Protein backbone atom coordinates (compact mmCIF):
# COMPACT_ATOMS: atom_id res chain seq x y z
CA UNK A 127 0.00 0.00 0.00
CA UNK A 128 1.37 3.34 -0.97
CA UNK A 129 2.18 5.77 1.79
CA UNK A 130 2.13 9.52 1.41
CA UNK A 131 4.58 11.54 3.45
CA UNK A 132 4.34 15.28 3.98
CA UNK A 133 7.80 16.80 3.37
CA UNK A 134 6.87 19.73 5.59
CA UNK A 135 5.69 18.07 8.81
CA UNK A 136 6.43 14.35 8.23
CA UNK A 137 2.73 13.49 8.60
CA UNK A 138 1.94 10.11 7.01
CA UNK A 139 -1.16 8.99 5.21
CA UNK A 140 -1.65 5.51 3.84
CA UNK A 141 -3.26 5.24 0.44
CA UNK A 142 -6.68 4.16 1.66
CA UNK A 143 -7.00 7.21 3.93
CA UNK A 144 -6.68 9.57 1.02
CA UNK A 145 -9.97 10.46 -0.54
CA UNK A 146 -10.25 10.07 -4.26
CA UNK A 147 -10.38 13.32 -6.13
CA UNK A 148 -9.56 14.95 -9.39
CA UNK A 149 -6.76 16.99 -7.90
CA UNK A 150 -3.92 15.85 -5.70
CA UNK A 151 -4.60 16.84 -2.14
CA UNK A 152 -2.11 18.49 0.18
CA UNK A 153 -1.30 17.59 3.77
CA UNK A 154 -4.30 17.10 6.03
CA UNK A 155 -2.28 18.07 9.09
CA UNK A 156 -0.32 21.20 8.11
CA UNK A 157 -1.85 22.15 4.76
CA UNK A 158 1.39 21.83 2.82
CA UNK A 159 0.74 21.68 -0.92
CA UNK A 160 1.81 18.16 -1.80
CA UNK A 161 2.59 14.78 -0.29
CA UNK A 162 5.40 12.53 -1.41
CA UNK A 163 4.29 9.08 -2.51
CA UNK A 164 6.28 6.07 -1.32
CA UNK A 165 5.96 2.37 -1.97
CA UNK A 166 6.77 1.39 1.61
CA UNK A 167 5.97 2.85 4.97
CA UNK A 168 8.49 5.26 6.39
CA UNK A 169 8.73 7.14 9.66
CA UNK A 170 10.92 10.21 9.76
CA UNK A 171 12.72 10.59 13.07
CA UNK A 172 12.52 13.85 15.01
CA UNK A 173 15.92 14.89 13.63
CA UNK A 174 15.41 13.61 10.11
CA UNK A 175 15.60 16.47 7.63
CA UNK A 176 13.25 16.03 4.67
CA UNK A 177 14.20 17.73 1.41
CA UNK A 178 12.39 17.23 -1.90
CA UNK A 179 14.07 17.88 -5.20
CA UNK A 180 13.10 17.66 -8.85
CA UNK A 181 14.59 15.58 -11.64
CA UNK A 182 17.46 18.05 -11.99
CA UNK A 183 18.15 17.73 -8.24
CA UNK A 184 16.95 21.28 -7.60
CA UNK A 185 15.37 21.67 -4.18
CA UNK A 186 11.57 22.06 -4.32
CA UNK A 187 10.88 22.01 -0.60
CA UNK A 188 12.93 21.79 2.56
CA UNK A 189 10.62 20.81 5.34
CA UNK A 190 10.57 18.70 8.43
CA UNK A 191 13.67 19.28 10.63
CA UNK A 192 15.52 20.75 7.65
CA UNK A 193 16.26 24.07 9.31
CA UNK A 194 17.79 22.79 12.57
CA UNK A 195 19.71 20.01 10.82
CA UNK A 196 21.02 21.81 7.76
CA UNK A 197 21.28 25.37 9.05
CA UNK A 198 19.48 26.72 5.99
CA UNK A 199 16.76 29.30 6.63
CA UNK A 200 13.26 28.37 5.49
CA UNK A 201 13.09 28.69 1.73
CA UNK A 202 16.82 29.38 1.44
CA UNK A 203 17.64 26.07 -0.17
CA UNK A 204 14.90 26.17 -2.80
CA UNK A 205 16.22 26.03 -6.37
CA UNK A 206 19.70 24.93 -5.36
CA UNK A 207 21.32 21.62 -6.21
CA UNK A 208 20.46 19.40 -3.25
CA UNK A 209 23.79 17.57 -3.20
CA UNK A 210 25.75 20.82 -3.21
CA UNK A 211 23.46 22.67 -0.79
CA UNK A 212 23.84 19.89 1.76
CA UNK A 213 27.44 19.14 0.75
CA UNK A 214 26.41 15.48 0.63
CA UNK A 215 29.26 13.01 0.27
CA UNK A 216 29.22 9.22 0.26
CA UNK A 217 32.61 7.98 1.46
CA UNK A 218 31.79 4.29 1.52
CA UNK A 219 29.58 3.95 -1.54
CA UNK A 220 30.97 2.17 -4.58
CA UNK A 221 28.65 4.06 -6.86
CA UNK A 222 26.80 7.32 -6.47
CA UNK A 223 23.57 6.60 -4.53
CA UNK A 224 21.94 9.76 -5.89
CA UNK A 225 22.58 8.67 -9.48
CA UNK A 226 21.29 5.20 -8.62
CA UNK A 227 17.99 6.57 -7.34
CA UNK A 228 17.55 8.96 -10.25
CA UNK A 229 18.54 6.52 -12.98
CA UNK A 230 17.04 3.29 -11.68
CA UNK A 231 14.15 4.56 -9.59
CA UNK A 232 15.15 2.46 -6.60
CA UNK A 233 15.11 3.40 -2.95
CA UNK A 234 18.43 3.74 -1.11
CA UNK A 235 18.21 3.10 2.61
CA UNK A 236 20.53 3.88 5.49
CA UNK A 237 23.43 5.00 3.33
CA UNK A 238 26.28 6.41 5.44
CA UNK A 239 27.21 9.88 4.30
CA UNK A 240 28.56 13.19 5.46
CA UNK A 241 27.00 16.60 5.06
CA UNK A 242 28.00 20.10 6.01
CA UNK A 243 25.49 22.34 7.76
CA UNK A 244 25.36 25.81 6.25
CA UNK A 245 28.03 28.11 7.67
CA UNK A 246 29.97 25.26 9.24
CA UNK A 247 33.52 24.30 8.31
CA UNK A 248 33.37 20.64 9.27
CA UNK A 249 31.36 17.81 7.82
CA UNK A 250 28.99 15.84 10.02
CA UNK A 251 28.30 12.12 9.88
CA UNK A 252 24.79 11.14 8.89
CA UNK A 253 22.73 8.44 7.27
CA UNK A 254 20.52 9.20 4.34
CA UNK A 255 17.46 7.53 2.85
CA UNK A 256 16.73 8.45 -0.75
CA UNK A 257 13.31 7.86 -2.29
CA UNK A 258 12.53 8.20 -5.98
CA UNK A 259 9.37 10.10 -6.89
CA UNK A 260 6.79 8.05 -8.75
CA UNK A 261 4.89 10.89 -10.36
CA UNK A 262 5.65 12.35 -13.77
CA UNK A 263 7.86 15.05 -12.33
CA UNK A 264 10.45 12.53 -11.26
CA UNK A 265 12.67 13.84 -8.56
CA UNK A 266 13.59 12.49 -5.18
CA UNK A 267 13.02 12.83 -1.46
CA UNK A 268 16.13 13.08 0.70
CA UNK A 269 15.77 12.05 4.35
CA UNK A 270 18.95 13.01 6.17
CA UNK A 271 19.55 12.00 9.77
CA UNK A 272 22.68 13.21 11.57
CA UNK A 273 24.60 10.60 13.53
CA UNK A 274 25.58 11.65 17.03
CA UNK A 275 28.97 10.37 18.05
CA UNK A 276 29.41 9.03 21.52
Ligand SMILES: [Zn+2]
Pocket residue numbers: 132133134135136137153154155156157158
Ligand atom coordinates in the same frame (compact mmCIF):
# COMPACT_ATOMS: atom_id res chain seq x y z
ZN1 LIG B 1 2.17 18.33 6.65
